[in-house]
Amino acid sequence: MTAKLQRMAELAASTAHAVSDHPERWADFLRTAAWNYKYPFQDQLLIYAQRPDATACASIEIWNKRLNRLVKRGAKGIALIEDRGSHLGLRHVFDVSDTQSRSRQPISLWRMEEPDTEAVIETLENAFGSEREPGMELVDTLWSAARNAVEDHSADYVRMLLAERDNSLLEELDEPHVELLFKEAAQHAVTFMALTRCGLEPSHYISVDDLSGVGYFNTLPALSHLGAAISDVAETMLREIESTVRAMRRDEQRKKRATGESYRCKARILAAK
Structure with a gap:
């Protein structure tokens, strides 16, 4: 080396x-x-x-x-x-x-704007099975999507973690407790990342205390399994959001071009008269 x-x-x-x-x-x-x-x-x-x-x-x-x-x-x-x-x-x-x-x-670089919200919420509902409740906003949908995605993708990561938790604060805990801590830490982290990338200040919704569960993953192997799950789930969610936002920008550009062409056409007609 x-x-x-x-x-x-x-x-x-x-x-x-x-x-x-x-x-x-x-x-x-x-x-x-x-x-x-x-x-x-x-x-x-x-x-x-x-x-x-x-x-x-x-x-x-x-x-x-x-x-x-x-x-x-x-x-x-x-x-x-x-x-x-x-x-x-x-x-x-x-x-x-x-x-x-x-x-x-x-x-x-894609950035979410207010008009994108409804389309992004719909995308997350379709992709991650989030069910909209009355008054549900983007923050609620991001949290619900993160929770569902972590639930769906955590089994293999938890299994590997259980085999490599020696010398960590997880070592003496029973398996259900380890799994619970894993899911809670992953859900908070994924939601924090999604809020950040969507232009929302995550500290308004997730406190430092909410993130403190990462302290149980105090060895490199334990943190690596948690981190791998977080990065995989967050990437999956954010790619869905990115695709939706970019599609919205393309639609806006098409509408602008169509409007511009319409104006030019009217101008030509008026000029011909």
């Missing part, structure tokens, strides 16, 4: 311990993870440790070739550990703030 790879492995481990020991740090981590939800948990830890303000990370190849953006001279990459089969190695990604457009076009 190279010296830098060793440093990154140690950084990931120390960051894992820091976020499990301090709910405030866990909340900070979840804010970063919310913007980088397409990355797995171990990558999210290293992104948070090196660039907690990162909002959109990609490799230099993706920035250059797919997104037509240049990485600025002197920009420092975010090192991530990757499994290369026979050995571990490092790859580097760069945040959007480290790039500039070749054509002066801004990068299109």
Whole structure:
């Protein structure tokens, strides 16, 4: 293992311990993870440790070739550990703030707007079986979707956790109690991420005390199983929301083009008269 790879492995481990020991740090981590939800948990830890303000990370190849953006001279990459089969190695990604457009076009990061709310709620209801109750708002739907998604996807993660909870605060607890703590911690974390990415302030709905359950997952294996579940469920939810929001933006653009064409057509008719 190279010296830098060793440093990154140690950084990931120390960051894992820091976020499990301090709910405030866990909340900070979840804010970063919310913007980088397409990355797995171990990558999210290293992104948070090196660039907690990162909002959109990609490799230099993706920035250059797919997104037509240049990485600025002197920009420092975010090192991530990757499994290369026979050995571990490092790859580097760069945040959007480290790039500039070749054509002066801004990068299109999706953002929820008020008119998107009804469509997003409907998407979550259809995708995760959330049943709308009278007066139910986006926050309630996000929480319901997170609860249902965690319930549906937690079995395998809990099974692996039960086999690797030695030396953690979970070690002496019975299996139903471990499962309950796992689901509660995952549901709060997924909802916190979804609120963040949807532009809502999560601290208005989820307190530091609500997040304190992460403290039971105080070993790297235990936190890794919890984190893997959280990142997988949050990615599934946020991809659904992203697809809905982007579809709304496309519809808006089509309507604008159609309206513009209608105006131009009327202008031509008037000019002909």
